[in-house]
Each structure stands twice: as C-alpha cells, then as structure tokens.
Amino acid sequence: MTSPVDDPPGTPRRILVHNPASGDASHGDQIRRLADERGYEVRETESAEDIVEQAATAATEADVVAAAGGDGTLTRAVRGLARADAFEDTLFGVVPVGTGNNFAGNVGVTGIEHGFDVIDHGDRRRIDVGLVNETPFLNSVVAGLTAEASADTEPEAKERWGTLAYAMTTAETLREFDNLRVRIEPDGDEPLSCDAKIVFVGNARSFPSTGRTQGNVEDGLLEVAVIEDVSTLDLIEESLQAALGNDAEHVSRFETRRLEIELSGEPDDISVDGEILTESHLTFDVWERTLWLPVGETYEPSPQGSR
Numbered sequence: 001m002t003s004p005v006d007d008p009p010g011t012p013r014r015i016l017v018h019n020p021a022s023g024d025a026s027h028g029d030q031i032r033r034l035a036d037e038r039g040y041e042v043r044e045t046e047s048a049e050d051i052v053e054q055a056a057t058a059a060t061e062a063d064v065v066a067a068a069g070g071d072g073t074l075t076r077a078v079r080g081l082a083r084a085d086a087f088e089d090t091l092f093g094v095v096p097v098g099t100g101n102n103f104a105g106n107v108g109v110t111g112i113e114h115g116f117d118v119i120d121h122g123d124r125r126r127i128d129v130g131l132v133n134e135t136p137f138l139n140s141v142v143a144g145l146t147a148e149a150s151a152d153t154e155p156e157a158k159e160r161w162g163t164l165a166y167a168m169t170t171a172e173t174l175r176e177f178d179n180l181r182v183r184i185e186p187d188g189d190e191p192l193s194c195d196a197k198i199v200f201v202g203n204a205r206s207f208p209s210t211g212r213t214q215g216n217v218e219d220g221l222l223e224v225a226v227i228e229d230v231s232t233l234d235l236i237e238e239s240l241q242a243a244l245g246n247d248a249e250h251v252s253r254f255e256t257r258r259l260e261i262e263l264s265g266e267p268d269d270i271s272v273d274g275e276i277l278t279e280s281h282l283t284f285d286v287w288e289r290t291l292w293l294p295v296g297e298t299y300e301p302s303p304q305g306s307r
C-alpha cells in the first residue's frame with residue numbers, strides 16, 4: 001500500500017484499526033484490499049484491550065481513524081480516542097464487520113464498502129458519547145434481569161429484536177431477581193427515584209416505542225426505559241407489547257443527562273454495548289456532540305419515535 005511518506009503534502013493520514021475476529025472473521029482480505037485502494041494503513045488488533053490501545057495510538061498519528069469490527073470494537077476504539085484526548089481533531093470512521101452492527105445501522109452505514117464510501121462522502125456530524133462509570137459507550141447499557149442473559153442471546157435474535165431479545169431470553173430463565181434502585185436527575189427538574197427490574201439506557205439506540213431503534217444521538221441526552229417491578233409473566237407481555245411498538249403500562253421513559261443505578265446489594269452483570277461487565281453502582285453522563293462521525297444517507301438526527 002501507499003506509504004504515508006509518499007503522500008502529497010496535505011493528504012490526511014488514515015489508519016484503520018481492524019478486529020480480525022469480529023463477525024464470522026471472513027472479512028480480512030476484503031478489508032485489506034479496500035483499505036489499500038483508499039489509502040489506509042491497516043492495523044490488526046490482538047485483543048479487546050488492544051483495540052483501545054491501537055485506536056489511542058492511531059489517533060495521535062492520523063486525522064482519520066476508522067474501526068472495522070462490530071459494536072464491541074467500535075466502542076473500544078472510541079475509548080481509545082478518549083484516552084488520547086483526540087475527539088477535537090479526529091474523524092471516526094465505521095466499517096461494519098461484526099455480527100449485529102447495531103451502531104453502524106443506526107448511523108446509516110450498511111456494509112463494508114459503504115462504510116469506506118461514507119467516510120469519504122457522508123455528512124459529518126458531531127455525536128454524543130455516553131459514559132457509564134466514566135467509561136465511554138456508544139449504543140446502550142442494560143442493567144437488571146436481562147443483562148446476565150444477554151451473553152447467551154443468539155445473534156439472530158439480537159439482530160431481529162435488539163434489546164428485547166435480552167428480555168425474552170431472560171424470561172426463559174425464570175428466576176428471582178432483586179430490584180434495582182434508579183435515581184434519575186433530569187436537567188432542571190426534581191430528581192426522581194424508582195425500583196426496576198430492568199433499566200435500558202440508550203445513546204445511539206433506543207428501546208423501541210414505535211419499532212424504531214435509532215436514538216437521537218445529538219441531543220446531549222440518554223434515553224432511559226425503566227421496566228418496573230412486575231412479575232415475570234407481565235415482563236414477557238411488556239416486552240412483546242414494546243416489540244410491537246405499543247407503549248406498555250410498566251415501561252416508563254425518560255430523557256436525561258444524569259442517572260444513577262444502584263444494583264441490588266452486590267456486584268452484578270450489566271451489558272455495555274453487548275459486552276458483560278460486573279458493577280454494583282452505575283453513574284451515567286454524556287459528552288455532548290463530541291465524536292466527529294461521517295454518517296450514511298439514511299441517518300436521521302432526530303429520528304421519530306426515538307424518545
């Protein structure tokens with residue numbers, strides 16, 4: 001490929017951080033070919049932590065840092081940009097080669113070649129980055145009954161139902177679960193507290209209320225859906241209703257910048273962009289309109305039904 005020293009002056013330097021294990025791991029040749037044609041240096045990652053490190057290093061060397069992977073890879077690459085304090089002058093490109101590719105879908109990137117095209121020709125937006133316990137996330141965090149089950153959720157179900165697949169998988173486990181304590185601090189409003197079985201916190205992704213899963217990712221707010229303390233059978237019903245686009249009785253929705261969740265007494269599993277972490281207390285925040293991101297044609301800044 002073209003070496004950076006051969007580039008004419010003023011050519012932006014481009015690095016693609018590639019997770020060779022994402023998805024079905026069959027994309028290596030295509031990624032290298034397209035990257036070469038379009039002037040990217042490809043750096044392959046070796047582990048989850050290596051994604052963060054390689055993206056952080058790339059951000060100090062390049063103007064465009066693209067990540068080829070699934071949601072877990074993209075989130076970690078953004079953590080790398082944060083570590084390098086590089087949001088101001090780095091364009092972040094998305095090349096979807098994962099299983100679900102939820103984030104790519106929500107920003108209008110539909111495939112590998114399209115991902116490269118969007119970096120060159122897409123509108124450049126500045127989007128929010130969510131924070132959970134000071135760690136950046138892109139899509140969503142799920143705490144409660146469903147998070148533990150999410151690791152077992154089939155990729156196909158994940159793609160079809162999104163977050164609801166977790167609820168449905170959980171329903172199969174039929175086990176007791178202590179409530180979560182949730183404290184929401186809406187801007188300019190009194191804080192409010194409630195108990196919940198499941199809390200969904202979305203940034204680029206919303207808990208469907210009208211069937212649409214793209215969240216508003218430029219409003220500085222997280223979309224919170226609280227599923228209250230209902231019996232497991234009610235929970236299944238609620239999940240199905242929500243999947244059908246109906247608002248369900250036990251689902252309360254909020255938009256807020258700040259939120260705290262106390263897990264039930266001891267550390268528990270939560271799902272952060274599909275990866276399982278173990279925590280006992282969650283504090284959320286938002287870096288508003290921070291990440292420079294080229295988006296595809298179907299991206300909508302304020303999608304209907306994303307509340």
Ligand SMILES: Nc1ncnc2c1ncn2[C@@H]1O[C@H](COP(=O)(O)OP(=O)(O)OP(=O)(O)O)[C@@H](O)[C@H]1O
Nearest residue numbers: 021023045046047069070071072073098099100101
């Ligand atoms: N060589 C590697 N480099 C980086 N990560 C790797 C590697 N091998 C395995 N992994 C694992 O890949 C995970 C990230 O996978 P990723 O989310 O990109 O793909 P996916 O799960 O197929 O897609 P999606 O999240 O969109 O469903 C990391 O959490 C890490 O544990």
